[in-house]
Amino acid sequence: MLDQPIAQIKELRVEFQTKDGPVVGVENVSFDVNPGETVCIVGESGSGKSVSSLSLMRLVEFGGGEIAGGRLIFDRRSGGNMDLADADQDLMKQIRGNEIGMIFQEPMTALNPVFTVGRQLTEGLRVHKGLSKAAAEARAIELLREVRIPEPERRMSQFPHELSGGMRQRVVIAMAMACEPRLLIADEPTTALDVTIQAEILALMDRLKRETGTAVMFITHDMAVVAQMADRVVVMFRGNKVEEGSVTEIFENPTHDYTKALLAAVPKLGEMRGKAYPEPMKLLGVDQGELLPIPGTEAPLLKVKGLTTRFPVKGGFFRRTIANVHAVEDVSFTLNKGQTLSLVGESGCGKSSAGRSILRLVEPIAGEIDLDGVDIMKLDQSGLRDARLDMQMIFQDPFASLNPKMKLEEQVAEPMRNYGLTTGSERSDRVAHLFDRVELPRSFMRRYPHELSGGQRQRIAIARALALNPKLIIADEAVSALDVSVQAQVLNLMMELQAELGLSFLFISHDMAVVERVSHHVGVMYLGRIVEMGPRARVFENPQHPYTQALMKAVPIADPHRRKSEKDLNFKPIPSPIHGLDYDPAPSEYNEVEPGHYVLTTDSGY
Amino acid sequence: MTELSNPVPTAPPRSQWLDVWDQFKTHKGAMIGAILFIMIVLGVYLGPFFWDIDPTRIDIRSRNQGMTFAHPFGTDQLGRDMLARMMAGGQTSVSVGITAMLLALFLGSFIGVLAGFFKKLDGPLMRLTDLFLALPLLPLLLVMMLLFRERLNAMFGLEQGIFILIVVSIGITSWMPTARIVRGDVLALKEREFVLAARSIGTTNTKLITRHILPNVLSPIMVSATLGIATAIITESALSFLGLGFPPDFPTWGRLLFDATDYLQQHPERVFWPGMAISLTVLSVNYLGDGLRDALDPRIRGR
Amino acid sequence: MLTFTIRRLVLAVPTLLFISLVIFLLLELAPGDPMAQVPLTVPPEVKEKMREALGLGQPMHIRFWKWIVQFFWIEPQVLIDSIFGTAFSAGDLRVISWQTRSPVMDIVVQRIPQTLWVVGTAYLVAIVIAIPIGIYSAYRQYSWFDQAGTFVSMVGFSVPPFFSGVLVIVIFSVQLGWFPSIYDTTLVVNSWDSFVKQLQQMVMPVMVLALQITAQLSRFMRASMLDNLNQDYVRTARAKGLSEYTVVMVHVLRNSMIPVVTVIALGIPAIFGGAIITEQVFKVNGIGQLLIGAIQANDLPMVQTLTFIFAVLIVLFNLVADVLYGILDPRIRYD
Amino acid sequence: ERGSDGNVSIIYWQAPSILNPFLSGGTKDTEAASLVVEPLARYDQNGNLVAWLASEVPTVDNGGVSEDLTSITWKIAPGLTWSDGSAFTANDVKFTADYCMHPEGGCAQLSKYEGVTDVSVVDDLTVKVTFGGPTPFPYGPFVGNESPIIQQAQFENCMGAKAPECTEANFNPVGTGPFVVDEFRPNDVISMSANQNYRDPAKPAFATLTFKGGGDATAAGRAVMETGEFDYAWNLQLAPEVIAQMQEGGKGTPIAGFGPLVERIMVNNTNPDPALGPDERAVVRPNPKTADPAVRKAMSMAIDRPLLVEIGYGQAGKLTCNLVPAPAIYASDNTSCLTQDIAGANKMLDDAGWAKGADGIRAKDGVRLSFTYQTSTNAVRQDFQALIKQWWSEIGIDAELRNLNASVFFGGDPGSPDTFQKFYADVEMYANTFNGTDPQSYLGNYLCDKAPSPASQWQGENISRFCDPAYDELHKKLTQTAGIDARAEIARQLNDMIIESGSVIPLVHRGRLSAHSNTLGGVILNVWDSEIWNAADWYRKDGA
Numbered sequence A: 001m002l003d004q005p006i007a008q009i010k011e012l013r014v015e016f017q018t019k020d021g022p023v024v025g026v027e028n029v030s031f032d033v034n035p036g037e038t039v040c041i042v043g044e045s046g047s048g049k050s051v052s053s054l055s056l057m058r059l060v061e062f063g064g065g066e067i068a069g070g071r072l073i074f075d076r077r078s079g080g081n082m083d084l085a086d087a088d089q090d091l092m093k094q095i096r097g098n099e100i101g102m103i104f105q106e107p108m109t110a111l112n113p114v115f116t117v118g119r120q121l122t123e124g125l126r127v128h129k130g131l132s133k134a135a136a137e138a139r140a141i142e143l144l145r146e147v148r149i150p151e152p153e154r155r156m157s158q159f160p161h162e163l164s165g166g167m168r169q170r171v172v173i174a175m176a177m178a179c180e181p182r183l184l185i186a187d188e189p190t191t192a193l194d195v196t197i198q199a200e201i202l203a204l205m206d207r208l209k210r211e212t213g214t215a216v217m218f219i220t221h222d223m224a225v226v227a228q229m230a231d232r233v234v235v236m237f238r239g240n241k242v243e244e245g246s247v248t249e250i251f252e253n254p255t256h257d258y259t260k261a262l263l264a265a266v267p268k269l270g271e272m273r274g275k276a277y278p279e280p281m282k283l284l285g286v287d288q289g290e291l292l293p294i295p296g297t298e299a300p301l302l303k304v305k306g307l308t309t310r311f312p313v314k315g316g317f318f319r320r321t322i323a324n325v326h327a328v329e330d331v332s333f334t335l336n337k338g339q340t341l342s343l344v345g346e347s348g349c350g351k352s353s354a355g356r357s358i359l360r361l362v363e364p365i366a367g368e369i370d371l372d373g374v375d376i377m378k379l380d381q382s383g384l385r386d387a388r389l390d391m392q393m394i395f396q397d398p399f400a401s402l403n404p405k406m407k408l409e410e411q412v413a414e415p416m417r418n419y420g421l422t423t424g425s426e427r428s429d430r431v432a433h434l435f436d437r438v439e440l441p442r443s444f445m446r447r448y449p450h451e452l453s454g455g456q457r458q459r460i461a462i463a464r465a466l467a468l469n470p471k472l473i474i475a476d477e478a479v480s481a482l483d484v485s486v487q488a489q490v491l492n493l494m495m496e497l498q499a500e501l502g503l504s505f506l507f508i509s510h511d512m513a514v515v516e517r518v519s520h521h522v523g524v525m526y527l528g529r530i531v532e533m534g535p536r537a538r539v540f541e542n543p544q545h546p547y548t549q550a551l552m553k554a555v556p557i558a559d560p561h562r563r564k565s566e567k568d569l570n571f572k573p574i575p576s577p578i579h580g581l582d583y584d585p586a587p588s589e590y591n592e593v594e595p596g597h598y599v600l601t602t603d604s605g606y
Numbered sequence B: 001m002t003e004l005s006n007p008v009p010t011a012p013p014r015s016q017w018l019d020v021w022d023q024f025k026t027h028k029g030a031m032i033g034a035i036l037f038i039m040i041v042l043g044v045y046l047g048p049f050f051w052d053i054d055p056t057r058i059d060i061r062s063r064n065q066g067m068t069f070a071h072p073f074g075t076d077q078l079g080r081d082m083l084a085r086m087m088a089g090g091q092t093s094v095s096v097g098i099t100a101m102l103l104a105l106f107l108g109s110f111i112g113v114l115a116g117f118f119k120k121l122d123g124p125l126m127r128l129t130d131l132f133l134a135l136p137l138l139p140l141l142l143v144m145m146l147l148f149r150e151r152l153n154a155m156f157g158l159e160q161g162i163f164i165l166i167v168v169s170i171g172i173t174s175w176m177p178t179a180r181i182v183r184g185d186v187l188a189l190k191e192r193e194f195v196l197a198a199r200s201i202g203t204t205n206t207k208l209i210t211r212h213i214l215p216n217v218l219s220p221i222m223v224s225a226t227l228g229i230a231t232a233i234i235t236e237s238a239l240s241f242l243g244l245g246f247p248p249d250f251p252t253w254g255r256l257l258f259d260a261t262d263y264l265q266q267h268p269e270r271v272f273w274p275g276m277a278i279s280l281t282v283l284s285v286n287y288l289g290d291g292l293r294d295a296l297d298p299r300i301r302g303r
Numbered sequence C: 001m002l003t004f005t006i007r008r009l010v011l012a013v014p015t016l017l018f019i020s021l022v023i024f025l026l027l028e029l030a031p032g033d034p035m036a037q038v039p040l041t042v043p044p045e046v047k048e049k050m051r052e053a054l055g056l057g058q059p060m061h062i063r064f065w066k067w068i069v070q071f072f073w074i075e076p077q078v079l080i081d082s083i084f085g086t087a088f089s090a091g092d093l094r095v096i097s098w099q100t101r102s103p104v105m106d107i108v109v110q111r112i113p114q115t116l117w118v119v120g121t122a123y124l125v126a127i128v129i130a131i132p133i134g135i136y137s138a139y140r141q142y143s144w145f146d147q148a149g150t151f152v153s154m155v156g157f158s159v160p161p162f163f164s165g166v167l168v169i170v171i172f173s174v175q176l177g178w179f180p181s182i183y184d185t186t187l188v189v190n191s192w193d194s195f196v197k198q199l200q201q202m203v204m205p206v207m208v209l210a211l212q213i214t215a216q217l218s219r220f221m222r223a224s225m226l227d228n229l230n231q232d233y234v235r236t237a238r239a240k241g242l243s244e245y246t247v248v249m250v251h252v253l254r255n256s257m258i259p260v261v262t263v264i265a266l267g268i269p270a271i272f273g274g275a276i277i278t279e280q281v282f283k284v285n286g287i288g289q290l291l292i293g294a295i296q297a298n299d300l301p302m303v304q305t306l307t308f309i310f311a312v313l314i315v316l317f318n319l320v321a322d323v324l325y326g327i328l329d330p331r332i333r334y335d
Numbered sequence D: 001e002r003g004s005d006g007n008v009s010i011i012y013w014q015a016p017s018i019l020n021p022f023l024s025g026g027t028k029d030t031e032a033a034s035l036v037v038e039p040l041a042r043y044d045q046n047g048n049l050v051a052w053l054a055s056e057v058p059t060v061d062n063g064g065v066s067e068d069l070t071s072i073t074w075k076i077a078p079g080l081t082w083s084d085g086s087a088f089t090a091n092d093v094k095f096t097a098d099y100c101m102h103p104e105g106g107c108a109q110l111s112k113y114e115g116v117t118d119v120s121v122v123d124d125l126t127v128k129v130t131f132g133g134p135t136p137f138p139y140g141p142f143v144g145n146e147s148p149i150i151q152q153a154q155f156e157n158c159m160g161a162k163a164p165e166c167t168e169a170n171f172n173p174v175g176t177g178p179f180v181v182d183e184f185r186p187n188d189v190i191s192m193s194a195n196q197n198y199r200d201p202a203k204p205a206f207a208t209l210t211f212k213g214g215g216d217a218t219a220a221g222r223a224v225m226e227t228g229e230f231d232y233a234w235n236l237q238l239a240p241e242v243i244a245q246m247q248e249g250g251k252g253t254p255i256a257g258f259g260p261l262v263e264r265i266m267v268n269n270t271n272p273d274p275a276l277g278p279d280e281r282a283v284v285r286p287n288p289k290t291a292d293p294a295v296r297k298a299m300s301m302a303i304d305r306p307l308l309v310e311i312g313y314g315q316a317g318k319l320t321c322n323l324v325p326a327p328a329i330y331a332s333d334n335t336s337c338l339t340q341d342i343a344g345a346n347k348m349l350d351d352a353g354w355a356k357g358a359d360g361i362r363a364k365d366g367v368r369l370s371f372t373y374q375t376s377t378n379a380v381r382q383d384f385q386a387l388i389k390q391w392w393s394e395i396g397i398d399a400e401l402r403n404l405n406a407s408v409f410f411g412g413d414p415g416s417p418d419t420f421q422k423f424y425a426d427v428e429m430y431a432n433t434f435n436g437t438d439p440q441s442y443l444g445n446y447l448c449d450k451a452p453s454p455a456s457q458w459q460g461e462n463i464s465r466f467c468d469p470a471y472d473e474l475h476k477k478l479t480q481t482a483g484i485d486a487r488a489e490i491a492r493q494l495n496d497m498i499i500e501s502g503s504v505i506p507l508v509h510r511g512r513l514s515a516h517s518n519t520l521g522g523v524i525l526n527v528w529d530s531e532i533w534n535a536a537d538w539y540r541k542d543g544a
């Protein structure tokens, strides 16, 4: 039995009926999954990864798809192979959840918001295993314990929204594992998560696989994750399988161009070791000329001192402020002209709030912000509007930050229209120029955001930020949601613009590898404070603060030989940033460990 | 000179409305609805040029006739031609329906957007909405008639005056659901990042609302609009029934239907025509709205 | 949630007082005269005397204040008295209708049963019909069932009840003789026969009303189901191997019901408000008929009281809908 | 035999709100109450006064009315009891008068007691009513369904301002009539049962009575004639063909009766031009458009009255050219208006110098014959408006139609511009009548000083603002004349003066059309009194 694959996908072809006729989602894909093995499927967005896996579950039908050809041989638990492609839905019901478990991409939406975690966990158990309610609950608690959720008994009666993203994803994993399936399909289980949580989830899945011997089909586009998890790798491109091999083969000896490009695009932590200044990435198949480091200048552009932002928590009968979210607490830094300062830290530590406070999109309660001699804090609304000519922001989610009902051309032209800087034809010239600048074809000018890929959207956002020729751009996780290959392009573009136009970036990210690639200086944030700050090379090579050190450890590395094991990780859950009104935080004090390299000495909460 | 200096466009200039039209064309129901609606509108407005019997012309000798060649839709109890009355009635009903709907839509969207967008206005405006929901329509109408009829009659003439009065009264008593829906949507939209993004590029509040918020709440507004036409036509008929509507020699579909219900057993066809006209209008507008909503959403349009 | 509810209730008080003032002024400003229905044979001097006897001679603010006192202070006492047999309200003047010269609240109490029977049943029937229709039309979007459902509900929505009511009367009472055309409000249901009778007389008004409500509710239900059917959690539920029935009727339905339930809650004041035209067509003589009758007779205390109760219910059920939303959707938090 | 015929059901499409006829002037209320409370004398179906609770109708001849016409003495039939078993005495009668004449009571029937200075109890069964001056027609108090006797014991504590507090009494009056109230649901339904103490032991034949109110005339007619759910339907103002169709249902029969009700067009003698401002509008004479008698005459000539009857009222309408068409002896014999004469009307206007303009509308000296024509909202009236507008257009008179909500139009709100009293229009159409059989006060409506004006808070019944000193003179004579023939003679002259002036254009003599089920016997339609005045005599026909 063991020598036989659990699932064999043979010449799968999936079509979708759309208004413009049939669309092929997957053209011709064949691969096997063996027992106890992790097969990673990688490929750019839209290459057919999800469709393949959904076909195996026969769930594509519910999304309007149709298996137009090929066979899906599955080795059932009670002996015997069968072709799932022509099984009926009644039979599929017994297989789904029972013999094949699936973990979905979005932990936020994969759970039904109105049922308790317990109910959703026990459902499958009661259907497939015929357990009683009490027995199912006992098993569910056991499962939650297995996925390392603290206080499992209490979680059972909680609703999904009461759990953090990481916990939710763990619930989804527990759900998929509930009936001890022989095959577990994980469709980008960590893409939406933070590095630290991602590391935990990956370690968890690895352990579960080892302990139960389940075969895993792991879908991702993150090569670092592949290196961490895979036994074998299948590379997909535009609905076709282009390459398959063991993980070391793929990483060391990629044959297909696409695979090579993919690997080249992955920023690897440590690559920049020894280099003083950031430099663009080498991309395959693109003629980039010589890659020059970007030194920037030492003249300060933005000086922030003691920035503090709190959000009131209202409550009680009169809706008075009863507590504050201490989102940004006494943050000070200086950003030089033509340089990049990165803020890193895990989700919720206050990075975005800090960025928005500088633009005064949220009102800081204290602090000084000096942008090239202008005191931002003192400006009134119209002065602020003028000041924003010099500072622009690129938002975290490229899709959310574009108006879905407006043409791209108009969106890029909007800042100019707002300030009445240019007139009709001049403006359209400039928009066209900006499109060229961010390397988008001019024909895209008349498109809508949804007609673009994520990377293209982010370029629009950049073009919009550039429209006013600002001195400072705050890039809030500008590349986090992008595919690696696209991410590399966008990063290069940003660096190129910096080199040419002397822009300064405040780069906000939680991806350490990316930060290492682009920054001159780095600030590590934890619970609203900067715990460590200094030149990029110093902070990365000589992390001093315990939090920085833990963060560095969590970053997966795109190298199958340097896998991390679960015991390397020990993250404490972040304490709540909400404090009562009488809470008076101590000011931040730093110790200069090396020239320009500061470490917080006062209590950071870590 | 300026023509020469203009750069050659890189893509054929496709107007947004052409896109909308392209998408709209593919929606079968919407096309049928649109054609039907246009036919109804053309029928009632252009019909009288071809069928030139005066709708108020009484021909007592030929009263209560069924369908004949001289009177395809028959005649009523005073011998007035039903076809001519249907067309005249349609003009009033359709224009009352559309204008009242537009007014309600405007008020509803305006108040909804203000309440959703400006936190300070939210409370007062929502209480205002409660107030209007609680107000009894009939006394309100009577008061409006009392206060404004004379003045409007003096300004616009009898028919126009009453038209304005009716449209306004239907409009101001039916904007509340739209306002609530729009407010809810605006509240959600306001939290979306593109609004923050727009603010960061210096967009003023007014521009923010017109450029970013309004186009994104269009779809619930469209739905309210389609239902609004139907409600307005029916409310107008109820008003006529209560004697608060148009003068009696001024036919509307609702009034024709109401007048005919007494003769339901003797002359069922007299009920049929106005009933049919109201239903068809409502149906066609509904399908039209469905199609328009899809067509206005670029996301669906792309598919 | 408790503080939320209480705060909203407290805030509702000034709102409602303001609403009552607006209603009062509106009614005052409206033309019309309680003596309009007195025949022309009664001379004007006598009418003037009658008007004075109704208290119409007093200035406006005094009458408003009187109404406020009567409604908020005396009527509750009467309620307490009638429940506990106490005598707080003895001798106090209650809100008196000009038409009947009897306390308004007594008549309202008398009218509530038939309104609840007819309009309430219609509402229930409509809910029971509309929800399955909505679910199925959404599940099989663009199927013939869905198309037919859309068509029927639009027609149902566009036919005014003064027509559909008369139509069913002509068909079912005049031609077929199955049901009475006039509702008997004195019927006491105490035996099987009287129950059958009650059913018979309810069938037609309920039918007419339910058609309209069904049309609207099924649209809501369909839209809400459609929103949820494509959510990720539905896929998760399927991936668990749940049957299609469980997926749709448990997972999707529960989520789709959240907005629909609040829509239903918001519609409840309308039950109390009665159905003016339908009640008139079938002579149900419920609250709706009472209101329209009072408006026609310019019975201001009655109109004022009825519309104010209606306003209270609207404000109250807005609150109920909000609270319900919070109960049904665990994500909503009140702070 | 009493109570042997089960239940009888009556439907009034206007629902009674109260059963105390003194607190509501509404027909629906007084008629419903007439089943319970009764007057001393009432009119029969022919308009003759008959004794009811009195033993005879007092007259000058039988000595009941004093020679100087200043007092009337009623003798109550002996042995009467209230439905609660107590005796009916003269004290109850006197109490009734005190109750209604109480200054704070707002009694709706106060006009019945006009001129009464004293009501005194002579003995247990005798009451004397004294008037301030000679009253040739002393049958106001205690006569007719609007002026019945209520029980002193029940209403003693309900005098004056306290009247509305006696809900129980107002809803369930104790009476002498054939039925007693079991349950009264205001504006909805009244359940009654036979009065066990009714004076005739064999009556009423029905044990119970249901009196349903509400809905519309169509539904009421249908319920009696088509579905047979009800036995009696009141006042079916419906198009003749609708009535005919219902009659085909075979379950019931329509019956018509004619009182003095006339549907008419009132012509405004004052100028209603809005430009005049509130104190002058519809106050100053003359109205330039209608001042010319030729115009008023032509307006009347252009109308085809037989057609109006046929279309609007059928068997419930008769032709008339009079303001007072009934009782017969008061009806003048005008017939000139009965045939339409468009040509004659045109000629008359031409002769009078009203020339047709380009738009076909006549004008003279800058005055265009373009009228505003208002009435209350009502299907028949709107048809009439349309027809008349058309006829007038044929003689070059333009009419701009308005219809107003009845409660506004007939409401006396001085703040509203739309009341029929204010008459902010050139012509208006409605119907009016008088109670009982004597037209004196009805004709008194056309006295000069009865014209509504701001000074009188727009009260006053001279709606058309007719004013003729000769008329006033003649009317004065009427008030002093006794003897029916002499009075009738004067009344006819007065009627003719008004008609001649063209200030009132009578259209249709309207009857009352009601319907009863074919199984209901004993129905006699009475338009001079309560329609259901003889419900005690109703019975169920066998075999039907």
Ligand SMILES: Nc1ncnc2c1ncn2[C@@H]1O[C@H](COP(=O)(O)OP(=O)(O)OP(=O)(O)O)[C@@H](O)[C@H]1O
Binding pocket: A016, A017, A018, A023, A024, A025, A026, A043, A044, A045, A046, A047, A048, A049, A050, A051, A052, A063, A064, A065, A221
């Ligand atoms: N319901 C659908 N209707 C039409 N086309 C679809 C549908 N679902 C997927 N597709 C198409 O099928 C192709 C493969 O999609 P799939 O979801 O498998 O991509 P993916 O590799 O999972 O991408 P991602 O990394 O973004 O999740 C895409 O071109 C997509 O547009």
Ligand SMILES: Nc1ncnc2c1ncn2[C@@H]1O[C@H](COP(=O)(O)OP(=O)(O)OP(=O)(O)O)[C@@H](O)[C@H]1O
Binding pocket: A311, A312, A325, A326, A327, A346, A347, A348, A349, A350, A351, A352, A353, A354, A396, A510, A577
């Ligand atoms: N408008 C707001 N009102 C109240 N609290 C807020 C608001 N915005 C942010 N917060 C809180 O402030 C803290 C910092 O949030 P912020 O968005 O700055 O984090 P972040 O570092 O950008 O996280 P992520 O990586 O998830 O984007 C969080 O606890 C968040 O819940």
Ligand SMILES: [Mg+2]
Binding pocket: A049, A050, A051, A105, A187
């Ligand atoms: Mg995918």
Ligand SMILES: [Mg+2]
Binding pocket: A351, A352, A353, A396, A476, A477
């Ligand atoms: Mg953030």
